[in-house]
Amino acid sequence: MGRKPCCDKVGLKQGPWTADEDNKLINFILTNGQCCWRAVPKLAGLLRCGKSCRLRWTNYLRPDLKRGLLSENEEKMVIDLHAQLGNRWSKIASHLPGRTDNEIKNHWNTHIKKKLKKMGIDPVTHKPLASIENQASPPATEKTTISEPMDCQSNEINEVFNETISIQSSTITEVAKDEQEDGEDSKRIVEAHQVVDFCTDEVPLIEPHEILLPTKSYILPPLSSSCSSSPTSSNYDISTSNQSFVHEEIHQHLPNIDWCSTSFDSTNYNNFDAGLWENDDEFISNLNMLINDQYETEISVQNDTSTTVATDFNQYSRMLLNDDFWKFEQLL
C-alpha cells in the first residue's frame, strides 16, 4: 500500500494476511492465549509486527466476532451511540457484542452517513441539515438537546428527524445528562439499552480452553454462504441444502445465530470434510489441512449443477473464520 512501514524493523511483511499467517496466529493464540503482542509475531513465527497481529486478531480472527452487515437494531444503536459519543468507535463497538470498532467505523462511513444525509440529517451533529444551514454557527454543545429538535423550516425534515430521534431520545437524553454529571457515559448507555456490556479492553485474556469451537454436530459453513456479507457469496444458494444437522437444541440456546448450512461430499478433504472434529487436535489438524494450500472445492448448488470454486487463502480464511464457524459449543 505504498506507505513506509509502521515499525523500523526491516523485512516485516505487510499487506493482506495469508491463510498460512492466519493459521500461525490462530494456533499460537489457541495454544498460548493472548499475551504481549510485541512478542506474538516472534513466538508465532510470523514476519509481522505485533501491531499488525493484534489488529488481525481483534478485527478478524477473534472467535467472538459477528460477520456480515449490521442488523437494523445494531444500526439504530450505532446512530444512537454516535449521537452521544461522536467518533469514539471503540466505545460504540463496546456496546455491540461481536462488532469491532473498525467494522462500525466502516459501516458508518459507507452506509449510515449516506442514510442520514438522505433523510436530511447531518451525520455529524445528528440535526436536520436544513436547520443547520440556517444557523450561522451551530453551538458545539448541543448533545443534551437532541431529544428536542430545533426549529425547522421544513416540516417534512422535522418529521423524519423526529422519527429517527424518537428512537434515541430517551436514551440520549439520559446518557447526555449522565455524561455531563459524571462522565460515565458507557455505563449509563448500557443501562439504557439493557445490553450486555462488552468492551474489548475489559475482556479478559482468552485461554485456549475458553475458545469456542465447532463440534461434530456441525458442518463447516461453505466457502461463502448466505450468512456472509462477502461479495463472493452470491455463487451459492444454500437454502435448499441439508440443514438437518443444525441442532434444534442449540438453536434454542443460541437463537441469535444465523446458522449456515450446506451439503458436502465428505469423501475427500477437497470437499471440505471438516467440522467433524472429535477433539482439538483434530481441529488443528483439519485447520492446517484446510488452509495449507489452494484447493478446488466442489460444492453442490441449488440447481443440481456443480460449481468448482478455486479458493485462495484469503477466501478460505474468511470462510474458516466466519462467525458461525466458531461460536458453537465449548470443547471440553
Place this chain on the structure above:
DNA sequence: AATGTAGTCAACCGCGAGGTT
C-alpha cells in the same frame, strides 16, 4: 467487451494514554 467510476472494507499510520523503569 472495454473502460471509467463508485462503493466497500482490510490494513496501515500517527498519535496519545497508561504503565514501567
Place this chain on the structure above:
DNA sequence: CAACCTCGCGGTTGACTACAT
C-alpha cells in the same frame, strides 16, 4: 519526574469489486 515502551484508537489509504457508460 523523565524517558521509554506497549497498546489501542481514530483517521486514512488503496486493493478489490460491482456497477454504469
